[in-house]
Amino acid sequence: MKSFRTQAAMIALTGLLGMAQSARADTAPAQSHVGDPISIGDGVSFDPMLDARLRWEDVDAGTKSADAVTLRTRLGFEVKDTHSHLGFLAEAVGTLALDKDYSAFPFAVANNDQYRPALATVADPQTLGLNRLQLQYATKALTLTLGRQRINLDDQRFVGSVGWRQNEQVFDAVRGQVHQGVFDLDATYAIQQHSIYGAYGNPRDYYSGRFVFVNGGVKDGPISLKGFAYLLDYDKTGFINLPSTRGQLDSSQTYGMRFATLLPLSRTVSLGLTGSFARQSNYGNNTRAYNVKYYLGDAALTAHNQTLNAGYELMGADANAVGGTWSMQTPMATLHKFDGWADVFLTTPNAGLGDSYVGLSGKFPKVKALPGLNYAVSYHWFGSDVGNVKFGDEVDASVGFRTRRVNWLVKYASYVAKGFGTDTKKFWLEADYAF
Structure with missing residues (x-):
């Protein structure tokens, strides 16, 4: 949280996003909503899609730090025919980097100045491309x-x-x-x-x-x-x-x-x-x-929209593997959902990974001033499967709410290293708008 220019850009762009969505909502016909499917024939509909996300991510990881402001936009459409049950979807994606105070890659990329090894990694490179292109029968x-x-x-x-x-x-x-x-x-x-x-x-x-x-x-x-x-x-x-x-x-x-x-x-x-x-x-x-x-074992007790959960997950290791101790890997997973939001364990350590955790989360549907108000707090104890090494502890917390059609998220993670990695703190402020 060190760059005034970064924070100013975040505030300004957030305001622009809010004004844009308000204007679109105000000019939409009263009987419909922006982004609703449009009938273009007998049983045929055209559904426009927009997903915009503005995010500020701040990282402090030992000797390296990062400060990233990025704007991601997905724009596309889906055409459906109810008679044939066919649908065609096309979607492009573009991410704009609004500053250069972070490394977009944790590895060297030829002829790309987004790799900045002196800075911490925020894996949100500036890019433009095709996100989805699919034909579906449903x-x-x-x-x-x-x-x-x-x-x-x-x-x-x-x-x-x-x-x-x-x-x-x-x-x-x-x-x-x-x-x-x-x-x-x-x-x-x-x-x-x-x-x-x-x-x-x-x-x-x-x-x-x-x-x-x-x-x-x-x-x-x-x-x-x-x-x-x-x-x-x-x-x-x-x-x-x-x-x-x-x-x-x-x-x-x-x-x-x-x-x-x-x-x-x-x-x-x-x-x-x-x-x-x-x-x-x-x-x-x-x-x-x-x-x-x-x-994996998890128990969650929910009462009056508040949930207390606790669990244990083990990514096992084999001490007798060819070439030395090796562990379970999940290269296609949504890894940020697991083993702490600080993303210290995106690759399972060779000795495996055990995650004991407890969490409290909830929502407040009766708070009219902040629709969708919700929170989550969790604590993790990390250790190895082989060797009985205590890796470290982590606390994560988030608060979310909605203003009109913009969803807001404030999020924090703090990992304290004991036997693996380095102390890492991350903070996010995010605004999402989609239809």
């Missing part, structure tokens, strides 16, 4: 999607869109989803993973390979039981410019199960339970032989 029982698309599976622990970053992760894939009674099946075959580093993030702008995601199970009343299989086989050339220590080590096969239930204890009190178990081992082009386990 009924209540079957959905088929072909093209560049967003994929979020379960809690996004293994496959997700990394929606926290300004440039999201998308896949070139064919995906089928079947819903029949209490049974669901979700299967995807992808050939490219487009990363958060955007169009100018070579060599990590995208990764090619053969990726299979299968996720299915039953949901009967409050109980959900699923099985999953994720097979990641990265092309050898896809990692040619990455450090040799990584190589093909993200090629893996993961098989597991997930259980979730929500039990009503009274009219205003409920108990949510979630559990997951998986095994991961080397696959495809990965020359390192290893076998590790994954565990």
Whole structure:
């Protein structure tokens, strides 16, 4: 929180965003809303899409710091035909960097001045490109999607869109989803993973390979039981410019199960339970032989819109792996959702990672002055799976609310290193507008 110019830019642009959305709302017809689908024929609709996010992120990580103000805009449309059940979606994305006080990449990028190794990383590079381009057939029982698309599976622990970053992760894939009674099946075959580093993030702008995601199970009343299989086989050339220590080590096969239930204890009190178990081992082009386990257990007690939760997640490690101790990796996950918002553990340490956590969150629907008012606070204790090393502790906190059609977020993370990484503090102020 050190640059007056950065803060001034944030305030000014926030004001412009607010005035823009107010003007659009005031000029819209009384019977409709800005961004509503438009009928263009018998059963055919045109749905414009806009998603704008203005964010200030401040980082203090040991000897490095960063101060980033970025504006991300996604603009697109979707055309649907109710008779044929077909839809076509196209969406572009652009991120504008409003200052240069951060490094957009944690790795060297040729001929790109957004790599600034003296500064801390904020992985929101200035970029412009195609975000999604897909053709979809959708009924209540079957959905088929072909093209560049967003994929979020379960809690996004293994496959997700990394929606926290300004440039999201998308896949070139064919995906089928079947819903029949209490049974669901979700299967995807992808050939490219487009990363958060955007169009100018070579060599990590995208990764090619053969990726299979299968996720299915039953949901009967409050109980959900699923099985999953994720097979990641990265092309050898896809990692040619990455450090040799990584190589093909993200090629893996993961098989597991997930259980979730929500039990009503009274009219205003409920108990949510979630559990997951998986095994991961080397696959495809990965020359390192290893076998590790994954565990998750979480309990959440909700009363009067307030939730107290506690849990434990283990990303296991194999001390007998070929080449030395190796751990579970999830290179397609929405990693910011897990293991603390400071993002110290985006790559699982070789010795594995155990995360014991407790959190309190809630919302206040009766506060009319700040619609959508909500908060979340959590505390994490991190340690290794192999070697019994205490890595560090972290506290995270956030507050969100809405003014007209702008959603606001204030967020903070503080990691205290004990046996891994460096002390890290991060602060965010964000405004979102979408239709």
